[in-house]
Amino acid sequence: MSEAKATRTVTVANPDGLHIRAASLIAKLTGQAPAKVELIKGSQRVDATNVLQIISLCALEGEQLLLEATGRDADAVLEMLARLFENKFDEDEVGTGEPATQHKPPPGETCRSEAASDGDLSPGA
Amino acid sequence: MKFADFVVSEAIRAELAAQNKEGVIREMVQALKDAGQIEEDEFESIVKAILKREELGSTGIGRGVAVPHTKHPSVGRLVGNVAISGGGVDFDSLDGEKVHLFFLLISPPDRPGDHLRALENISRQLRDDTFCRFLKQSKTVDDIQQLLDEADNDQFGS
Numbered sequence: 115m116s117e118a119k120a121t122r123t124v125t126v127a128n129p130d131g132l133h134i135r136a137a138s139l140i141a142k143l144t145g146q147a148p149a150k151v152e153l154i155k156g157s158q159r160v161d162a163t164n165v166l167q168i169i170s171l172c173a174l175e176g177e178q179l180l181l182e183a184t185g186r187d188a189d190a191v192l193e194m195l196a197r198l199f200e201n202k203f204d205e206d207e208v209g210t211g212e213p214a215t216q217h218k219p220p221p222g223e224t225c226r227s228e229a230a231s232d233g234d235l236s237p238g239a
Numbered sequence: 240m241k242f243a244d245f246v247v248s249e250a251i252r253a254e255l256a257a258q259n260k261e262g263v264i265r266e267m268v269q270a271l272k273d274a275g276q277i278e279e280d281e282f283e284s285i286v287k288a289i290l291k292r293e294e295l296g297s298t299g300i301g302r303g304v305a306v307p308h309t310k311h312p313s314v315g316r317l318v319g320n321v322a323i324s325g326g327g328v329d330f331d332s333l334d335g336e337k338v339h340l341f342f343l344l345i346s347p348p349d350r351p352g353d354h355l356r357a358l359e360n361i362s363r364q365l366r367d368d369t370f371c372r373f374l375k376q377s378k379t380v381d382d383i384q385q386l387l388d389e390a391d392n393d394q395f396g397s
Contacts, residue, residue: 130351133358134306135296138333165300165333170366172359174352 120149120188122181124199126173136203137168143194149185151195162195240317240356242364242387245344249274250320251380255341260330264289264307267322267343274320277345281313285345299332303375304365306358308344310351317353319344321387323377339375367395 126132132140144151144162151162153171155178160167162181173179183192250270257263268286271277277285288309292298299305320343327337342361346354365371370390377383389395 131355133355134298134300134308138296138300141333166302166304166362166365169300169355169358170362172355174355 117184118149118186118188120183120192122192122196124179124181124196126175126177126179127199127202128205129175130205131175131177132168132171132173132179134165134169135205136198137165139198139203140168140195141165143198144191147183147187147191149183149188149191151181151183151191154180154182240353240360241391242321242360243391245317245319245353245357246387247271247274247276247318247320248380248384250276251383252320252322253377253380253383255322255324255328257324258326258328260293260328261286261290263305263322263324263328263330263341264293264343267307267320267341268345270320270322271318271343271345276318277313281311285309285311285313289343289345293331297331297333299330299338301332301334301336302365302371303327303332303336303339304342304371305330305332305338305340306342306344306361308346308354310346310348310354312348314345314347317344317346317350317357319357321374321383323375323383340371364390364395370395 128136141163153160153162153168155171155173158171160171162168181192181195252270255263255266257266265286268282272279272282288311289307292309293307298307322341324339327339330338332338344354344357370386374386377386
């Protein structure tokens with residue numbers, strides 16, 4: 115019997131992209147969920163419980179990610195994740211801890227994109 | 240973005256003396272000041288900004304790594320340094336473990352992508368266990384610099 119699978123597309127709404135704080139919130143949420151969750155950007159697929167892997171996606175403002183969950187309560191965890199993205203990881207409330215800025219990313223600003231490997235980034239390794 | 244694009248070689252520290260979070264941040268920012276990358280009168284402002292960012296959530300991201308950082312208008316480009324603590328420092332990390340390897344980043348407010356690209360490079364290189372282990376075990380600045388250069392030349396399996 116195949117496990118329940120859910121997918122969802124989200125857009126990075128944070129001006130600073132998917133940085134450490136956002137990645138930490140994602141990892142904390144998915145780490146507590148029974149389902150296995152992955153984030154996909156292009157050809158890169160990463161474990162959503164791993165902060166270093168999430169950061170390696172280099173997801174900038176405006177970019178879309180595919181969320182994929184497999185297992186129990188797959189839909190529920192993606193619903194909560196989607197809300198995190200929609201709320202910009204509460205940056206509007208808590209701020210970013212940094213001087214207020216008024217900027218837009220320069221046109222064509224991108225990150226180096228690498229095909230994801232299955233490199234293990236489990237904590238404690 | 241490669242390490243060579245943002246790590247200030249003269250500010251690399253192979254053995255931090257500090258034994259707590261604020262001490263590490265001060266020591267690393269001092270190293271950047273000594274290397275001429277930040278002004279004396281901006282020092283406290285930068286340290287305060289980095290500590291304020293830590294209040295939102297630790298940048299100790301697990302695996303014995305931390306990436307304290309801030310945006311600050313006093314820098315015209317992303318500057319950073321690398322430091323090692325052999326004994327490890329309690330950094331309130333996500334996995335509860337002490338931190339041995341620090342990357343400190345100060346970026347200009349109007350280029351958020353630079354910060355994220357530096358994080359991408361750091362995280363991508365740390366996916367290689369060999370690189371990560373060797374870096375934490377480095378005893379000299381030359382050792383650290385050599386490893387960063389090798390990583391920039393894709394000599395690790397990242």
